Amino acid sequence: MDPEDAYRRVLSSIEEHHRWFDSSLPMIASENVASPAVRRAMTSDFGHRYAEGWVGERVYAGTKYIDYVESLAMELIKKLYGVKFADVRPISGVVANLSVYTALTQPGDVVMALPITKGGHISMGPLKGSKGQFIGGTAGAVRGLDVKYIAFDDENMNIDVDRTINRMEKYKPKLIMMGGSVILFPQPVKELVEAAKSIGAAVNYDAAHVAGLIAGGKFQRPLEEGADVMTFSTHKTFFGPQHGAVITNDEEKFELIKLANFPGLLSNHHLHAVAALAIAAAELLAFGKEYAEAVVKNAKALAQALHDEGFKVVAEHLGFTESHQVLLDVDDLGGGYKCEKLLEEANIIVNRNLLPWDIKRGRGFKDPGGLRLGVSELTRLGMGPDEMREVAKFYREVLIDGKDPKEVAREVSELRKDFKTVKYTFEEGPAYEY
Secondary structure, three states, X not given: OOHHHHHHHHHHHXXXXXXXXXXXXXXXXXXXXXXXXXXXXXXXXXXXXXXXXXXXXXXXXXXXXXXXXXXXXXXXXXXXXXXXEEEOOOOOHHHHHHHHHHHHOOOOOEEEEOOHHHOOOHHHXXXXXXXXXXXXXXXXXXXXXXXXXXXXXXXXXXXXXXXXHHHHHHHOOOEEEEEOOOOOXXXXXXXXXXXXXXXXXXEEEEOOOOHHHHHOOOOOOOOOOOOOEEEEEOOOOOOOOOOEEEEEOOHHHHHHHHHHHHHHHOOOOOHHHXXXXXXXXXXXXXXXXXXXXXXXXXXXXXXXXXXXXXXXXXXXXXXXXXXXXXXXXXXXXXXXXXXXXXXXHOOEEOEEEOOOOOHHHOOOOOOOOEEEEEOHHHHHOOOOHHHHHHHHHHHHHHHOOOOOHHHHHHHHHHHHOOOOEEOOOOOOEEOOOO
């Protein structure tokens, strides 16, 4: 391929992507849209530079402004969550989790986490499954940990406390990993912390999905409930750049985590993203309460509207959700893969997802029985419950009525005409301008 032709094709594809998302409904629960100010930080010269080590202890020159911004980022994060210590250097939520593994465990140690089929993240997974199949989870493949599973209550979509405590007493883990990538409701942190302390285990809460809701006071506060450490990524309900962070009130554990991050895991820790994280943290301090309330309100409204349109929405008896996520069981509609692709043709962007009971009914991750929906990005565009009801109607038209997805895409584009601007920020601006 001609180099100049490739250069132009890349730029053209980026432009096309922006145009597509400007007329779509982005509803992937692990994504969000950043403010213009956050995006400016991401394109700054900080992205060309190195600042190895801790603020004030760098092994590179030229970092005086970088140090100042990174210090601000840490102070803002500490204020957001009311904690003593914060490390904003992890370049993702996975790396944040790996820093905790590195700091608090040794290869071969037992850790406990939810299985991926029941909401656990791949960063919590083992090297191999019970039947010897390769899984390649970070905990097992990278740190060499022996992963045992937290027990899960499928009906109530949450951790089964009694069964999990029994397993903890049996396996004597060094670390309990709570949180997850499918999380509709607050988890029983207090109950498991008490049991963990009795066997000398530490508890980390992976708040990757709910960090923005926690900051806004609309979800549980794990450290206040007794967790030792909290890790999170910063681009989901925390509406910043793709990056990560670790927070704690335990000074001894924090010193170990600092060393795990550098020199253990990081050299360049993406300084432009640290600056962007500082801006997003300031936005959350100013607007997070209002935003988090709107997110949860929208998730509940969407879930109810989808139920009213005839969909099987998981956890109806519990009010569907207390987070930004809604889970649909679409097994009867052809499965997650088919539904995801049909919705994408209608410019509704979602991801197929395993449901806790999928393995029993013969489904796997390539074609699971569920869809995981998120309202974080639509909320940041200014949509509310009325729009959630419109969105639910689009789902019904595509997946139940069998309407041509291209026709629905035109309806989606029409709805989006009034929602082009990023809200909950100091300076509103176009969401997908390139």
